[in-house]
Amino acid sequence: MLAASAAPAAEPLPGPIRAEVLRIIDGDTFQARLRVWLDTEVTVLVRVRRLDTDELHGPCRPRALSARDALTRLLPGWVTLTDIAHDKYGGRVDATVTLPDGTDLAAAMAGWGKACR
Template structure:
């Protein structure tokens, strides 16, 4: 045998030599790239996709705790507390930073007392148009500055208080929205939707 001849361990055994199929070679070559691609895709996914949806966010927990403190320490119904408007949510609700001295600022959502405005999650086109107009109207009123809340109480939803709201030019924002036709009077209980249906 030539010293350069390849040694075949299967020679004389009657078994054919093992040969990897072309398909197997392709799969083996692709595996490292599949792994790298998986790592890259995983790193681009938002972290919240990995967190169960039932776990409350840190912001939600803080706001719920702040809300309890706000209405418990609000004092007399006519005591006014200055707020910074964070954002307008819809025609009767906004998010605020409340200056409740002494102590640090607190965050909550404020539901305007005594009114119900159309919902942006509308049941019909008519309600959506009215909801958008009411949201703009509330944003404009709050934009007058010197926003304060008073007559503060707990709401049925966590992280939100019910309150009367005043601005630099408007003593009662709820009354202004009612007068302009952007909302209707509401003091709890069943309410009719803006598309003619009853909402509980």
């Protein structure tokens, strides 16, 4: 009988993977559809790497709403994801997000980092 072994930890995907932006969740997270293989698409929540905005259900709600609005204005219909990995809480992925013009989304949102701790 073979001994059971733990599955190896998933290595981050280098990308690039083109992602269709479906909806904005908050100032640092959006839902996207990715085509990962022939006729295979997945829908995931993407947390923007190097960006941490105030929470919608926290003490800085007005600022959190403004960050979400700023992300909505910046995100076009499609973006490119690289360095894709599981986020620390599960249920979503962390990724570096690049806009079609080559701009790093986290850099474009730099002024929206958390104000409340």
